Amino acid sequence: MNYWPLLGVAVIVVGFLLRFNPVLVVVTAAVGSGLLAGLTIPALLALLGKSFVSSRMLMLFVLTLPAIGLLERAGLREHAQRWMTRLHGLTLARLLIGYLLLRQLLAALGLTGVAGAAQTVRPLLAPMGEAAAAKIHPGLDDADRDELRAVAAATDNIGRFFGEDVFIALGAVLLIQGFYAQHGIELSPLSIALWALPTAVAAFVIQSVRIWLYQRRLQRRAAGLRAEAAD
Amino acid sequence: MLRIEYVYWLIAAFLLYCGLRDLRERRAWHAAFWLVLGVLFGAGDYVLAQQAAGHALPAQLAGIGVIVLALLAPRLHRHAHAEEGSAAQRLQSAIRLGHKLLVPALLIPLVTLLVALFGGYLAFAGRHLFATAQMTLTGLALACVIALFAAARVARAPLSAGLAEGRRLLDAIGWAALLPLLLAALGEVFTQSGVGAAIAALATSWLPTGSALACLVTFALGMVLFTVIMGNAFAAFPVMMAGIGLPLLIRQHGADPAILGSMGMLCGYCGTLLTPMAADYNLVPAALLELRNPYGVIRAQLWSAWWILAATFVTMWLLAFR
Numbered sequence: 001m002n003y004w005p006l007l008g009v010a011v012i013v014v015g016f017l018l019r020f021n022p023v024l025v026v027v028t029a030a031v032g033s034g035l036l037a038g039l040t041i042p043a044l045l046a047l048l049g050k051s052f053v054s055s056r057m058l059m060l061f062v063l064t065l066p067a068i069g070l071l072e073r074a075g076l077r078e079h080a081q082r083w084m085t086r087l088h089g090l091t092l093a094r095l096l097i098g099y100l101l102l103r104q105l106l107a108a109l110g111l112t113g114v115a116g117a118a119q120t121v122r123p124l125l126a127p128m129g130e131a132a133a134a135k136i137h138p139g140l141d142d143a144d145r146d147e148l149r150a151v152a153a154a155t156d157n158i159g160r161f162f163g164e165d166v167f168i169a170l171g172a173v174l175l176i177q178g179f180y181a182q183h184g185i186e187l188s189p190l191s192i193a194l195w196a197l198p199t200a201v202a203a204f205v206i207q208s209v210r211i212w213l214y215q216r217r218l219q220r221r222a223a224g225l226r227a228e229a230a231d
Numbered sequence: 232m233l234r235i236e237y238v239y240w241l242i243a244a245f246l247l248y249c250g251l252r253d254l255r256e257r258r259a260w261h262a263a264f265w266l267v268l269g270v271l272f273g274a275g276d277y278v279l280a281q282q283a284a285g286h287a288l289p290a291q292l293a294g295i296g297v298i299v300l301a302l303l304a305p306r307l308h309r310h311a312h313a314e315e316g317s318a319a320q321r322l323q324s325a326i327r328l329g330h331k332l333l334v335p336a337l338l339i340p341l342v343t344l345l346v347a348l349f350g351g352y353l354a355f356a357g358r359h360l361f362a363t364a365q366m367t368l369t370g371l372a373l374a375c376v377i378a379l380f381a382a383a384r385v386a387r388a389p390l391s392a393g394l395a396e397g398r399r400l401l402d403a404i405g406w407a408a409l410l411p412l413l414l415a416a417l418g419e420v421f422t423q424s425g426v427g428a429a430i431a432a433l434a435t436s437w438l439p440t441g442s443a444l445a446c447l448v449t450f451a452l453g454m455v456l457f458t459v460i461m462g463n464a465f466a467a468f469p470v471m472m473a474g475i476g477l478p479l480l481i482r483q484h485g486a487d488p489a490i491l492g493s494m495g496m497l498c499g500y501c502g503t504l505l506t507p508m509a510a511d512y513n514l515v516p517a518a519l520l521e522l523r524n525p526y527g528v529i530r531a532q533l534w535s536a537w538w539i540l541a542a543t544f545v546t547m548w549l550l551a552f553r
Binding site for chain 2: 001002003005006008009012016021022023024026027028029030031033034036037039042043044045046047048049050051052053054055056057058059060061062063064065066067068069070071072073074075076077078079080082083110111112113114115117118119120121122123124126142146147149150151152153154156157158161162165172173175176179180183185187191192193194195196198199202203206207210
């Protein structure tokens with residue numbers, strides 16, 4: 001067994017820890033691992049080039065940027081915030097949990113591309129969340145705003161991940177089925193997807209509780225502030 | 232017929248536009264970065280076709296392009312563009328336009344949804360409008376174009392203003408936009424150089440194989456750790472399955488394959504929430520939301536990931552060996 005290519009993993013870990021530019025770290029690790037595994041330089045270059053262009057779909061989100069940028073210039077985020085302050089029943093927790101449920105259900109139907117950080121979180125969910133948080137605690141600073149946006153992005157990720165595994169025709173289930181088929185175990189996609197349900201429910205409950213706790217923390221801070229002001 | 236290749240050409244055109252604008256503003260490093268990337272996007276299908284036909288030269292040139300991008304990336308300081316209009320102007324425009332502003336924004340998910348659901352039935356003069364491969368992503372690209380036209384109409388702004396705003400946002404994201412593609416390439420190199428096999432061999436060498444619980448713990452944590460390293464549970468799954476799951480858990484201890492496969496994969500998904508290597512879910516959103524800490528999204532996910540992992544592991548332990 002050739003253990004030398006593992007040095008590529010070490011390059012990644014050290015590079016990320018020392019906060020070198022991640023692009024440079026990743027390419028260095030790829031070149032290092034490939035050379036240590038005995039690939040020739042032409043073969044390594046061809047492998048890098050081929051696998052880079054094969055995953056171009058991962059940059060599809062840049063196409064959302066012109067429309068979103070134009071709408072933001074025309075006040076989309078300000079409008080989402082103003083709208084949110086008018087919707088009295090919609091608290092921060094209800095907004096985020098509602099989004100989590102919707103995202104999970106859509107992903108479970110195989111519709112993962114419908115929402116996302118560029119499509120829905122930046123233009124809609126984050127500004128609405130900021131307005132909902134400002135209703136609870138008016139004096140939020142930049143660090144609070146960053147944390148809120150991060151929670152919105154995390155909610156989007158968790159909803160997507162633990163919904164998509166339930167969908168029978170998507171990558172994960174087919175990968176599992178294909179692996180077993182190669183090794184002589186025949187399973188139907190449905191029997192695999194079914195066992196993703198307990199985790200899907202657990203993920204929904206856990207993230208909802210954390211969103212609720214986050215809201216309660218904001219409420220307590222606001223209450224503390226009011227008590228101070230009353231003294 | 233609308234194919235995913237046209238979408239890549241559209242992205243290439245946008246990247247080249249950004250590069251040319253940088254060139255005119257004499258920002259040489261930025262210009263070089265986006266121009267090289269644009270050429271890689273535009274030439275991608277040619278590269279893949281030549282590679283499939285046995286000609287390696289275009290792919291090798293693309294590989295050199297990737298290395299050039301890596302050398303340029305540290306020179307791209309995130310460039311603070313002037314904010315789009317003043318805050319007062321935006322608020323005024325928001326009050327004037329109201330809910331009309333939401334229409335183009337909602338068109339993006341809505342058109343994508345419609346294409347995903349019904350795109351397969353649309354035909355024009357006997358030919359399908361959408362190619363079946365990657366139809367949802369083609370739909371997303373179409374939705375973005377439609378939304379841009381709608382946004383220009385609602386905001387009464389020229390389309391070129393949309394391109395300029397898009398470039399401003401792309402500059403704010405910078406090299407982070409590229410990371411997901413590079414990590415996919417790294418995963419490919421890791422697989423080809425046997426990194427996975429080496430890790431699985433290390434894990435099994437000290438494992439007490441007689442204990443089902445010890446094997447299951449190693450399997451689950453291995454899925455998490457390997458996903459953290461590779462940034463992708465799909466890469467971890469075959470390695471951990473071939474190393475521990477299949478020979479030890481299923482064949483020796485009689486675990487249920489459907490439960491082990493499904494829940495093992497989900498343990499890997501918890502790892503995805505923890506790692507900067509899953510840049511498209513963790514680093515790109517942080518850049519897109521302009522967080523000052525690039526690891527802010529991971530921090531927000533940390534505890535959720537561990538709790539979901541714990542819940543999945545306990546369920547797997549209770550159900551897999553019935």
